[in-house]
Amino acid sequence: MSRVARLGAFIFVTLTILAAGVFVIGSKAYLFRSTYQLKTQFDNVAGLAEGAAVEVGGVHSGTVHGIALPHRPGEKVTVTIDLDKVTHEIIKQDSIASIETEGVLGNQYLAISFGSSGQADVRDGDVIQSKPPLELSELLMKTSNILDSSKRAIENATQATAHLNSVSAKIDAGQGSVGALINDRALFTNLQRSTSTLSETMVQAQAGVTDFHENMEALKHNFLLSGYFKRRGYQDTAELTNNEVERLPTGAPVKTFTYPPKQLFNSKDSAKIQNQKSLNDSGDYLASGQFGIAVVVVSGGSEGDTRKEMELSEARAMVIRDYLVEHFGFDDSHLKTLGLGKQLEATSEGGMGTIKIMIFPVGSEVPPIKQAPAGVASKVPADKGLEASETAGPRQ
Amino acid sequence: MSDRGQTAAAAIRPQVQGLRATHLSAIVNSATNLISGLFEWFGNLGIFLWQVVRAAVTPPFEWRELIKQLDEVGSKSLPLVALAGSAIGIVISLEARYSLGRFGAKSMFPATLVYSVIQVMGPIITGLVVSGRVGAGIGAELASMKVTEQIDAIEASAINPYRLLAATRILACILMLPLLTLAADACGLFTGWFAQAIVEPLSFHKFIESGFRGATFSAFLPPTFKTAVYGFIIGLIACFQGMRTRGGAEGVGRAATNSVVLASLFLILADVVLVKFILVVFP
Numbered sequence: 001m002s003r004v005a006r007l008g009a010f011i012f013v014t015l016t017i018l019a020a021g022v023f024v025i026g027s028k029a030y031l032f033r034s035t036y037q038l039k040t041q042f043d044n045v046a047g048l049a050e051g052a053a054v055e056v057g058g059v060h061s062g063t064v065h066g067i068a069l070p071h072r073p074g075e076k077v078t079v080t081i082d083l084d085k086v087t088h089e090i091i092k093q094d095s096i097a098s099i100e101t102e103g104v105l106g107n108q109y110l111a112i113s114f115g116s117s118g119q120a121d122v123r124d125g126d127v128i129q130s131k132p133p134l135e136l137s138e139l140l141m142k143t144s145n146i147l148d149s150s151k152r153a154i155e156n157a158t159q160a161t162a163h164l165n166s167v168s169a170k171i172d173a174g175q176g177s178v179g180a181l182i183n184d185r186a187l188f189t190n191l192q193r194s195t196s197t198l199s200e201t202m203v204q205a206q207a208g209v210t211d212f213h214e215n216m217e218a219l220k221h222n223f224l225l226s227g228y229f230k231r232r233g234y235q236d237t238a239e240l241t242n243n244e245v246e247r248l249p250t251g252a253p254v255k256t257f258t259y260p261p262k263q264l265f266n267s268k269d270s271a272k273i274q275n276q277k278s279l280n281d282s283g284d285y286l287a288s289g290q291f292g293i294a295v296v297v298v299s300g301g302s303e304g305d306t307r308k309e310m311e312l313s314e315a316r317a318m319v320i321r322d323y324l325v326e327h328f329g330f331d332d333s334h335l336k337t338l339g340l341g342k343q344l345e346a347t348s349e350g351g352m353g354t355i356k357i358m359i360f361p362v363g364s365e366v367p368p369i370k371q372a373p374a375g376v377a378s379k380v381p382a383d384k385g386l387e388a389s390e391t392a393g394p395r396q
Numbered sequence: 397m398s399d400r401g402q403t404a405a406a407a408i409r410p411q412v413q414g415l416r417a418t419h420l421s422a423i424v425n426s427a428t429n430l431i432s433g434l435f436e437w438f439g440n441l442g443i444f445l446w447q448v449v450r451a452a453v454t455p456p457f458e459w460r461e462l463i464k465q466l467d468e469v470g471s472k473s474l475p476l477v478a479l480a481g482s483a484i485g486i487v488i489s490l491e492a493r494y495s496l497g498r499f500g501a502k503s504m505f506p507a508t509l510v511y512s513v514i515q516v517m518g519p520i521i522t523g524l525v526v527s528g529r530v531g532a533g534i535g536a537e538l539a540s541m542k543v544t545e546q547i548d549a550i551e552a553s554a555i556n557p558y559r560l561l562a563a564t565r566i567l568a569c570i571l572m573l574p575l576l577t578l579a580a581d582a583c584g585l586f587t588g589w590f591a592q593a594i595v596e597p598l599s600f601h602k603f604i605e606s607g608f609r610g611a612t613f614s615a616f617l618p619p620t621f622k623t624a625v626y627g628f629i630i631g632l633i634a635c636f637q638g639m640r641t642r643g644g645a646e647g648v649g650r651a652a653t654n655s656v657v658l659a660s661l662f663l664i665l666a667d668v669v670l671v672k673f674i675l676v677v678f679p
Binding site for chain 2: 020
């Protein structure tokens with residue numbers, strides 16, 4: 001090989017290496033691709049350097065072209081970015097630039113988020129929005145604050161545990177009421193004795209209440225007081241709702257007997273029945289047994305206290321039912337009452353309401369029995385409940 | 397006894413003082429000579445440089461001699477430079493793998509290798525190897541021409557020896573050093589990658605990709621082309637030492653040694669200034 005050829009080969013090879021190096025670095029700096037420029041502004045670029053990588057969606061797509069400090073305080077640091085033309089379709093006006101770090105202590109690079117599809121395209125030289133960088137020092141400060149508060153919390157917990165410890169120790173040593181309860185057998189025996197005494201007392205009190213009830217019953221029949229009950233027409237308010245249904249059965253009645261209250265009761269506010277004979281037609285019908293269920297429906301007048309009218313209508317229905325059951329032979333479980341109380345649009349004459357005995361055919365559904373109002377007739381079930389709890393212990 | 401001793405001491409004292417004075421003046425003299433010799437050397441170097449530059453810029457140009465020297469400095473140095481670069485690549489690779497592994501920064505391996513080879517090791521190793529081979533060669537060649545009065549003969553035949561001998565060699569060094577550096581860099585990177593890849597798999601593409609991530613032209617071109625300054629130093633000092641030689645074979649040997657030693661020394665000193673200069677001018 002001649003001297004010149006050898007020299008030429010040497011120069012060719014080394015210049016090829018130079019070209020390769022230039023090309024590799026140049027392609028990193030996007031020197032040989034068509035690019036466009038964007039700008040963004042930060043208060044603090046956190047060490048971002050010129051020539052740093054720009055990533056769009058995590059793909060290296062450009063470089064930081066320049067970083068310029070502001071001319072006045074209060075303005076921001078402007079970062080100029082060269083971006084590959086292919087990202088032009090992804091980056092929109094609402095894309096956000098942020099400064100990120102590779103790993104914890106790696107290089108800084110600029111990340112640009114995708115834009116929304118509805119937004120306008122960016123033009124060369126546009127300024128896009130930015131997000132302040134997360135600085136490690138700031139992060140460490142926050143972490144330090146968290147650690148401080150955790151420390152306080154742990155100290156509190158330690159204190160609480162210590163208190164708990166001392167309380168348990170006292171209990172264990174038999175100090176204080178709880179300690180005595182746990183450790184002192186005598187106190188426990190005492191407590192047990194008191195409980196059984198209390199139980200006996202309750203049984204005696206129960207007996208006393210029953211006696212009192214019987215005394216009251218006797219008193220009602222006493223000649224001095226019986227006049228009041230006679231005038232009223234019934235003895236026991238608690239029995240008013242014993243056979244009362246919540247509503248009428250569904251379906252049409254086969255027969256309805258209607259009576260004006262004036263004809264059956266001697267005064268406007270009394271449930272004492274008079275003129276019983278006029279009920280005989282309905283009584284005869286019931287005695288024939290051709291029915292499924294019958295309901296005595298009594299509505300009150302359009303005047304007077306709502307509560308009293310309710311009680312009066314219920315009482316009248318009960319009195320009528322009692323009369324029919326006593327004087328005619330049929331299955332009394334099929335005869336129910338329904339007091340409607342005060343009816344503002346009372347249809348009957350004199351605003352005293354109406355009395356109807358509605359007969360429903362065989363196969364009609366039986367409406368549920370009305371629950372007794374809380375204040376009036378919880379006496380009997382309550383008594384039973386108390387007895388049950390005493391005798392049977394745990395019920396469930 | 398004490399009497400005799402005292403007289404003896406009294407007799408010696410002025411002699412010792414006289415001896416001290418002679419030594420001191422000798423040291424001062426030699427220091428002065430050294431400093432003046434240094435300045436003289438620099439002065440002669442300056443004059444020599446001026447003569448070379450004046451001869452180089454005036455025609456006729458010695459193209460044939462230039463091509464011969466380009467081949468001598470460039471092509472013939474290539475195997476040596478390539479070997480040195482390869483060795484350095486392997487050494488950096490081994491060292492970097494170990495020390496980066498200690499910091500858990502193995503992913504930085506390609507970048508570490510690329511930066512070490514391209515910015516520091518490639519240029520300086522090339523400069524030192526060329527200063528050894530070419531500097532010694534030029535120094536010895538020109539010195540032997542000088543002592544055998546060939547240079548005087550050239551001058552007598554109306555050919556400027558500065559143009560024919562010095563300018564062509566210095567120019568050849570300036571032109572070839574950057575190219576040799578590129579060859580050393582390429583060999584260093586390749587062997588560095590190879591030394592890593594036989595230990596753990598790493599594709600060459602991935603190596604180049606991550607090694608040159610964030611690399612800029614200022615990390616590549618200034619360190620490569622600063623070796624032109626190395627070339628200038630090597631050529632200048634070797635030619636100067638060769639052409640000012642006196643005496644016979646001894647002078648030739650001295651010229652060759654001085655060429656290499658001084659060229660290497662000034663090359664490293666110049667590197668200090670150049671690195672700072674590059675950092676300031678190409679941030």
